[in-house]
Amino acid sequence: MKLYKFILPAMACALTLGSCDDDKMEWGTPDGHGDVTLSEIPLALAEKIANYDYIKNYVQKHMPYATIGIGLGADLYISDAEYRQVANENFQMITTGNAMKHSSVVKNDGSLNFTTIDNFLAAVPADMKVYGHNFLWHTQQKQAYLKTLISPEVIVETGDDDVCENVVGNSDFENGTTNPWGCWGGNSPSKTLSADGEGYNGGYAMLLSNPKDGNMWDAQAAVTFDDYLAAGTTYVFQFMARSNSSAGQLQVQVQNGSTYGSQEGYNTFSVGTEWILCQHEFTISYDDVNRILINFGKVGADYFIDDFKFGKKIEEKMINILGENGKFEDGTLNSWGGWGNSSTRDISELGEGYNSDYCMVMVNPTDGNSWDAQAAYTLPEALTVGKTYVYQAMIKATVENPDLTFQVQNPSTYDGEGYRSITTVVDTWIPFEEEFTVTKEEQSRLCINFGKVAGTYYIDNIKFGEKKDTESPVTRVSTRAAGDITYKFKTAEEKKEALLGAMESWIKGMLEHCDGRVTEWDVINEPIDDNCQWRGIGGNFMSNGDDAPDLAPVEDPTSGLNLNWADDHFYWGYYIGKEYAVKAFEYARKYAPANAVLYVNDYNLETNPNKLATLIDFVKYIEQNGQVVDGIGTQMHVSSSITKEEVDAMFRTMAQTGKLIRVTELDVQVGTTTPSTDQLAAQADAYQMIFDSYKENVPQTQQSGITIWSLTDHKREHEYWLSGDAPNIFDSGYGRKHAYKAVCDGIAGYDISTDFDGTYWNKE
Secondary structure, eight states: OOOOOOOOOHHHHHHSSSEEOSSOEEOOOOTTOOOOOGGGOOOOHHHHHHTOOOHHHHHHHHOTTSEEEEEEOHHHHHHOHHHHHHHHHHOSEEEESSTTSHHHHBOTTSOBOOHHHHHHHHHSOTTSEEEEEEEEOSSSSOHHHHHHHHSOEEEEEEOTTOOEEEOOSSTTOTTSSOTTOEEEOTTOOEEEEOOTTOSTTSSOOEEEEEOSOOOGGGSEEEEEOSSOOOTTOEEEEEEEEEESSTTEEEEEEEEOTTTSOSOEEEEEEEEOSSOEEEEEEEEOOOSOOOEEEEEOOSSOEEEEEEEEEEEEEOOOSEEESSGGGGTOTTSSOTTOEEESTTOEEEEOOTTOBTTBSOOEEEEEOSOOOGGGSEEEEEOSSOOOTTOEEEEEEEEEESSOOTTEEEEEEOTTTOOEEEEEEEOOOBTOOEEEEEEEEOOSTTOOEEEEEOOSSOEEEEEEEEEEEEEOOOOSSEEEEESSOOSSSEEEOOOHHHHHHHHHHHHHHHHHHHHHHHTTSOOEEEEEEOOBOTTSSBTTGGGOOGGGTOOOOEEOOTTOGGGOEEOOOOTTOOOHHHHHOTHHHHHHHHHHHHHSOTTOEEEEEESOTTTOHHHHHHHHHHHHHHHHTTOOOOEEEEOOEEETTOOHHHHHHHHHHHHTTTSEEEEEEEEEEOSSSSOOHHHHHHHHHHHHHHHHHHHHHSOGGGEEEEEEEOSBOOGGGOSSSSTTOOOSSBOTTSOBOHHHHHHHHHHHTSOGGGGOOGGGGGOO
16 A cells, blocks of 8 residues: 655654654653564554545545545635645546525526636546536526516517516506605605605606615615616616605616616606606616616605616617717717807717717807707708607706707708707706607708706707608517506416426536536435425425415416525426426436436435335336336435444435435534544444445446545535535545545455554654
């Protein structure tokens, strides 16, 4: 046996007869004793452990038919060279704790992100096996995506005046409630329904009351959706608002409703005592946004909100003939000119545009007629008589002007038409949109008249063009449930078909991407609950506190689909039935390499024989329906008090199936992060007993091997799993624990240290 040299910890040195350094153990002669012979020198436990070889070398010698693996975090393995080295030196196979699970790979739109998996596989040595964990589970499933597949189809009817596909129910609050809005904040704000008649154009509004000045976020009203908004898609806020304070301010934004991250879409409106239209559009950049908010904590005041709409932007209603000339993002006015009343037209300062860098700034020095100050743009050709054209722009001013007017005219005769006006709002961007039908020939100039009131006017995102032909109302389909919208609920068969398609795409995508590098897989993890029922079948969710999902009743569609399941919990069998297990193995077998080994895997089998019996019946059901299960995995998260009788009985029962048997997630808990010597010894005894029992009760031809779950006791590996324990065979500093020796002895089938004598300290 080759001697491996180790730096022993201080405790180990104290157990020896002499002192230790990096290279050798030096022996002294005790008082009253003659010369010490090598055979007389007792080897302390720490010395013995230090002389043990790497685990995988014992496996190759004593259990060449099995594979001993380690379960660990992919990110830690990738980033920490020392961690990676210890894992590689000792083990033959790696199972990633989370990197290959559904929620880690599947994105909210159903596409797959392989970044972590690719980096992990690139770091793993070519001769190191990788165990796939796992295809289907009841947790760590991308619930947001899977819910979209079974949610009701929602028909959104939009008219010519709508700017978005509204997904907020009860937009006008005319059902006499403020649902679906919530309200909270450090300012102790409140949300009530206004009195009848206080809404915009009568009826009801939502009344938000902020009792004192503070930060904008100190008072918030929000709607949280079940599903995420679509990344890369432009959304629009639109609502009417007024306040009892002339200095009122409201801010809109979006975020993730659980983490409060992924915040974007901010826009602030100055809201006075008169109703104003608040409108803002932005493009979603995150893939986990599911909450919209109104922040009203800045100014202590009451705020009335009505006709609140939010949703995907409806595409242009016109064929815009201005192109980029209405955006000013090149820092010039392009072809815009003007005249009158000593007025000016300039490009703005950087950052003054509407959600952009630049806009056009028009200054009128004195009051006059609206047409006394004009900005003008010469169109490429005359407008067509009889056709309808649309104006659009975003407008902000330093003054209230009741007669800022868009028009077209003949540039030679100045004969005009299409006059459409707006009243500006001080220091707040507001949208302008109007249309008209051309009746006069040679209308080829677009004008903006701003001479009525002296002040500064900001104009951005100017669009003008022929109105597109559309039906009214226009029917569009949204994936979000909302109120005042027609629902089309999916049938049970439609849900099943959609989920089976998603299951096949997921399994196919993983197997094809891994391209044979991973040949052993947990196809289904933890299919049996502790009550010995198939998890999810018939509404069985016992161990997780999850209630059965219910579709919202048709008379209350605003509540949408309520799964009542924890985040990223999803029970495939609830919608697919027992067939889900057969289909999972069918898809795995279809796309896996020919040499793939496919498992079912579960926990507490050593202490719950009835659960084990149900798991075996689960395997039989799959095989009775045409698929083959190669192996059964037992996790074995146990404590040091586990008995040999329990473990023997489990392995004997599993072996009777004739399947490959694998211990997939072995760790031994001691109940503390600072175990005593006795506790460490008890832990070691449990580890060795499990290895011994496995070899005694499972025939060699069925011994797939054993995977130990987590490399060390370091808290970074136990932030979420066994955080108050020290369950592993390496301590937090990679020191070999008593359990390391026990694992090696269990693999060898005897106490390897009996091969040692003092001469080992002198061997090179």
